[in-house]
Amino acid sequence: MRTPFFVIIQIAVGLALYLLFATYGNDYWFYAGYTVLQYIVLATAWNILGGYCGYVNFGSAAFFALGAYSSVFFYNIGQSLDELFSESTAALLSHIFPIPVPILILIGGAVAGLVGLGTGYLTLRLRGVFFAIATLALAVVIETLVVNWQFVGGSRGAYVIPAAEIPVFGPYIQYLFALMIVLVIVALTCARLIERSRLGYGFATIRDDELAAEACGVPTLRLKLIATVLSGALMGMAGAPFPFFIGYVEPGSAFNLSYAVNSIAMPMIGGTTSWVGPLIGAILLGTLQQLATVTISSVVNLLIVGLLLIGFVIVAPNGIVGLWQDWVGKKSKRFGS
């Protein structure tokens, strides 16, 4: 399948989904759908570094929250232009503010990408484990920074009040839903393009044997940095519309550990070798969690995700996609003894 054709199919599916929800569903469908779409972006983003390169990122929540809080930051600036700037500057800036959400998404992506670059540059030259540990600690530190930063609400949290209606789309949630569909298309296309390019083969050599790759002249550090920035930026982009979706952001919700767990569990359960895996994993787990949250409890559904993650990494290392391939028998999968 050529890439333009792939994009057209995605747009068609996205449009069909949107129209289906708009005609037959209600606002809840859009809210639930938004969450699942957000997880597809997070899982796909995680998989670019985790699945293709073999480097584990435990800090998905941090990158996600970076996107969310960069939106809060610019929203708050827009709210208090008169206090922050002189009259003439405020008048000038009032043409720009409030910044539309698509631009905020790009900003959030840039911020998260930069943080990924910094963390990666310091830790990716060492053994892979150190990067994983650094990302684990990164979440705690960025949360500490946010808690101490009063302008974005500190530990109290911040209110972000979106317009109730928006032209063309109607209710604001439908607008966010449409934006998320666009993000999913961007993420999946990105992942699929990488998979079939020189870049993707480079990533695969790092995953399979970094030392050998280095010896063959693969610029491993540069490739790893590219993967980290791409993956981090996509996570930040997924987080940027979050404040508008939820209306009230506090560190506990933006840095929620469930983002980190889900963005690892979804590709692991779906399968990490191709873009299909995270998509399947995110749709399955995301929908399951939406159902479990309303029917059982939100704590129990986290337990289910954790147990599924442990179960799958032990029993089915290649996820659902791997199980499917084994079953069909198209490809004989062998592992080094």
Place this chain on the structure above:
Amino acid sequence: MDFDLLVNAIIAGLLLGGFYAAVTAGISISFGMLDIVNIAHPAFILLGSYITYIVNVSLGIDPIIASILVLPAFYALGAVVYQVYYLAFEKRGQEALRGLAFFFGVLFVTEVILLLLFGVDYRSVNAPYIGPSVSLGAMEFPLRLLVPFLVSAVMFVALQIFLSRTFIGRAVMAVSQDPMALRLMAVDPTRIKRIAFGISIATASLAGAFLIIIQPVIPSVGRDYIGRIFAICVLGGLGSLPGTVIAALLLGVIESFTATFYGPSWAPAVSFGILLLTLAVRPSGLLGR
């Protein structure tokens, strides 16, 4: 700067450092010596805290004695976890990605189970040494910090003697460097690793008791320690117990200074700063080879 404040900040930091050393001991063994990146270690520590809490509240046994009583159970738990890890990941050569995800899952599941069982209320234990403190001139020694500090020191001496003087201890130090050589000495590397991992989880029982003596505990508190223990472990030089102690004391003092002079809400950022700095400047740590 107030001199008394400075002295007491140093003392509090050193005492805290002794506790941090106990928390890190298990990671120094599993990550430093065995190459098993057990990021679920804080979860086991928290499990130790809650078991200590149950025993203390229901039977009235001193928390430290209670944690020593359950040491064998923690050792067995560690051995079982290692066996699963070995069969599912090490044997297949997949520890890098899936092994990490496995431990992350264990960390998360343990936290959620504790959350379901105990809720989000703060839990604490009772012991005669929680509350009073000994003063020596201007210096204050809070007993709730001093007692864990001393027990932790004893534990480290015992571990160091075990590792450097006994045959199994030496085998533990050797196993990640050259498992083949161990085989030639008629030692089963898997068995050695199982024993060592059991010991590393057993230390979590004591560390858990210290934790709940020092501060009231909720299920999510374990996460705050992930950054700390890995920062200490890396700064100390992987797998070096003396290095771990020095790094832990250092981190304790720096954190205590940060908390005293800048405010306690900044303390968690310290460990990450140290971790990044160490990785960037001297990845082999203070006493690393």
